[in-house]
Amino acid sequence: MTAKPLSILWFRQDLRLSDNPALNAAVAAGSVLPIYILDDVNAGNWAMGAASRTWLHHSLESLNRALDGRLRIFRGDAREVVSRLAASLPVESVFWNRCYEPWRIKRDAQIKSDLLDRGIDTRSFNASLLWEPWSVSKNDGTPYRVFTPFYQKGCLSLPTPRQPLAPPKHIDWHTSAVDGSLSIEDLELLPTASWHQSLCQHWQIGEAAAAQKFETFWQATLIDYKRGRDFPALDATSRLSPHLHFGEISPHQLWHQIDIASLQDRSDGPAHFLREIAWREFSYHLLYHFPELPEQNFNRKFDRFEWLDEPVGLQAWREGRTGFPIVDAGMRELWQTGYMHNRVRMIVASFLIKNMLVHWRIGENWFWDCLVDADLASNAASWQWCAGSGADAAPYFRIFNPVLQSEKFDPEGEYLLRYCPELSGLPARYRHKPWQASEELLQASNIKLGEDYPLPMLDLKTTRERALERFKALA
DNA sequence: CCTGGAGTTGTCCTA
DNA sequence: TTAGGACAACTCCAG
Numbered sequence: 001m002t003a004k005p006l007s008i009l010w011f012r013q014d015l016r017l018s019d020n021p022a023l024n025a026a027v028a029a030g031s032v033l034p035i036y037i038l039d040d041v042n043a044g045n046w047a048m049g050a051a052s053r054t055w056l057h058h059s060l061e062s063l064n065r066a067l068d069g070r071l072r073i074f075r076g077d078a079r080e081v082v083s084r085l086a087a088s089l090p091v092e093s094v095f096w097n098r099c100y101e102p103w104r105i106k107r108d109a110q111i112k113s114d115l116l117d118r119g120i121d122t123r124s125f126n127a128s129l130l131w132e133p134w135s136v137s138k139n140d141g142t143p144y145r146v147f148t149p150f151y152q153k154g155c156l157s158l159p160t161p162r163q164p165l166a167p168p169k170h171i172d173w174h175t176s177a178v179d180g181s182l183s184i185e186d187l188e189l190l191p192t193a194s195w196h197q198s199l200c201q202h203w204q205i206g207e208a209a210a211a212q213k214f215e216t217f218w219q220a221t222l223i224d225y226k227r228g229r230d231f232p233a234l235d236a237t238s239r240l241s242p243h244l245h246f247g248e249i250s251p252h253q254l255w256h257q258i259d260i261a262s263l264q265d266r267s268d269g270p271a272h273f274l275r276e277i278a279w280r281e282f283s284y285h286l287l288y289h290f291p292e293l294p295e296q297n298f299n300r301k302f303d304r305f306e307w308l309d310e311p312v313g314l315q316a317w318r319e320g321r322t323g324f325p326i327v328d329a330g331m332r333e334l335w336q337t338g339y340m341h342n343r344v345r346m347i348v349a350s351f352l353i354k355n356m357l358v359h360w361r362i363g364e365n366w367f368w369d370c371l372v373d374a375d376l377a378s379n380a381a382s383w384q385w386c387a388g389s390g391a392d393a394a395p396y397f398r399i400f401n402p403v404l405q406s407e408k409f410d411p412e413g414e415y416l417l418r419y420c421p422e423l424s425g426l427p428a429r430y431r432h433k434p435w436q437a438s439e440e441l442l443q444a445s446n447i448k449l450g451e452d453y454p455l456p457m458l459d460l461k462t463t464r465e466r467a468l469e470r471f472k473a474l475a
Numbered sequence: 476c477c478t479g480g481a482g483t484t485g486t487c488c489t490a
Numbered sequence: 491t492t493a494g495g496a497c498a499a500c501t502c503c504a505g
Binding site: 146 | 481485
C-alpha cells in the first residue's frame with residue numbers, strides 16, 4: 001500500500017468545513033493533517049483578548065468534534081511550529097486561508113518563503129472576504145477612502161464573489177501521532193469560571209450554530225432589519241459578527257443566500273444587511289492599505305489633539321457606572337455577554353471620545369479585550385470613525401446625546417432595564433435620566449441616587465460644548 | 476481640467 | 491409643536 005501525499009491544513013480564522021477553499025485543496029492533494037496554532041508571539045499588541053479566547057476555546061472544540069478529534073493543536077511562534085512539522089513529517093504541501101492583520105500578513109509571508117525553500121508546495125486562499133483588498137481600487141489605482149463609492153463602484157462593478165463551496169464528501173485524515181501537539185485545554189484560553197459561564201450563556205458557538213443562526217435570521221428577522229436594527233431591545237440584528245470573525249460562517253455563504261435582486265431596492269432589509277457586510281469589507285480594505293490603522297490616526301491632523309487622562313471616569317465607563325443609563329447598560333452588556341448592540345456601541349464610543357475626551361485607542365483596547373467579535377479591522381475602523389479621525393468618519397459636531405438616543409431607540413427602557421434593573425421602579429420617561437426625577441419619585445421607586453445607581457459623572461451640555469470647541473480648533 | 480452634488484448611524488436653535 | 495438650517499472638510503465621480 002502506498003501512502004498518499006501528506007498535506008497540512010492550517011486552520012486560522014476559518015473554523016469551518018463548508019466553503020473552505022484551503023480544506024478542499026488539501027483534500028484534493030491527498031491525506032490531510034489539520035492543525036491550529038495559537039500564536040501570541042507574533043501578535044504584538046494584538047494578541048487575542050480574553051473574550052475572544054473564550055470563544056476560540058469553544059469554537060476549536062466544536063471544530064475538533066467535527067474532525068472526530070483529529071485537530072492537532074500547537075502554541076507559540078507559528079513560524080517555528082510549521083518549520084518543525086515540515087522537518088519531521090513527509091509533508092508535500094501546506095494550505096491555508098488568508099488573514100489580513102498586518103502582523104499575520106508579515107508572518108505568513110515568511111512562513112511561505114520558508115516552506116518554498118524546502119520545496120513544499122504552499123498555497124493560500126480567500127475564505128473570509130468577498131473582495132480581496134488589493135482588487136478594489138479607484139480608477140487612478142489608489143484605495144478608496146469613502147464607503148459608498150467603495151461599495152457601489154469599487155466592489156459591485158467587480159465580478160460577483162464566488163459561490164460557497166460544498167464541504168468535502170470524504171477526507172483522508174492523517175491519523176498518526178504528532179510530536180508536540182497539545183490539547184485544547186493546554187492553550188489555557190478560558191478566563192475565570194464565573195465570567196466564562198456568564199459569557200457562554202448567551203452564545204451557541206461553532207459552525208453548525210452559526211448556520212442555524214443565519215437561517216433563522218434570514219427567514220424571520222431580515223425582512224424587518226432596516227427598521228429593527230436600531231432598537232437594542234429587539235432581537236433584530238444578526239449577531240453573526242463573532243461567527244464571521246472566527247470564520248464559522250463565510251461572507252460568501254451570506255451573500256449568496258440573500259437574494260441579490262434585492263440590491264435593486266436599496267431601501268429594504270436584505271440590501272441594508274449586505275451593506276453592513278460591505279462595511280466589514282471596507283474595514284479590511286482600510287486595514288490592508290493603511291496597516292497602522294489600529295494604532296495611528298488615519299487623519300494625522302488628529303495627532304495634535306489633546307485627549308484627557310481621567311482614570312477615575314474611565315473606570316466608571318468600563319464598569320457601566322457613568323450615571324447615564326444607556327451608556328451603563330451598554331457597558332454592562334459588553335461585560336456580561338461579550339457583545340454590545342451596534343447602536344449602543346456608537347453611543348458609548350461617542351460618550352468616551354466626545355464627552356470624556358478620552359483617546360479612541362483606550363476604547364479600542366477595552367473593546368478588544370471584552371468583545372467576542374473583536375476584529376482588528378472592524379474595531380479600529382469603527383473607533384476611528386466615531387472619533388472623526390477615520391475614513392469617511394462622523395463629522396466632529398456629531399455628538400450623541402445619550403438621553404435623546406435612549407428615548408428615541410429604547411423608548412420604554414426595556415433594554416436599559418435588562419442591564420440596569422435597579423431603575424425598574426421608575427416611570428419609563430425617567431429611566432433615561434433618573435437624576436431628573438423628583439425626590440419623592442425616587443423614594444417611591446426605592447432608588448437613592450449615588451448609592452443604588454450613580455449620579456451622572458459629567459454634564460452633557462458643557463462637555464459637548466468643550467468637545468465642539470476643541471475639535472473645531474483642529475481645523 | 477473644472478465643477479457641482481452627494482455622502483451610515485446627530486443635535487440644537489430658531490422661526 | 492415642528493421643520494429647516496447650521497454645524498466642516500474632504501473624497502469621489504459624473505457631466
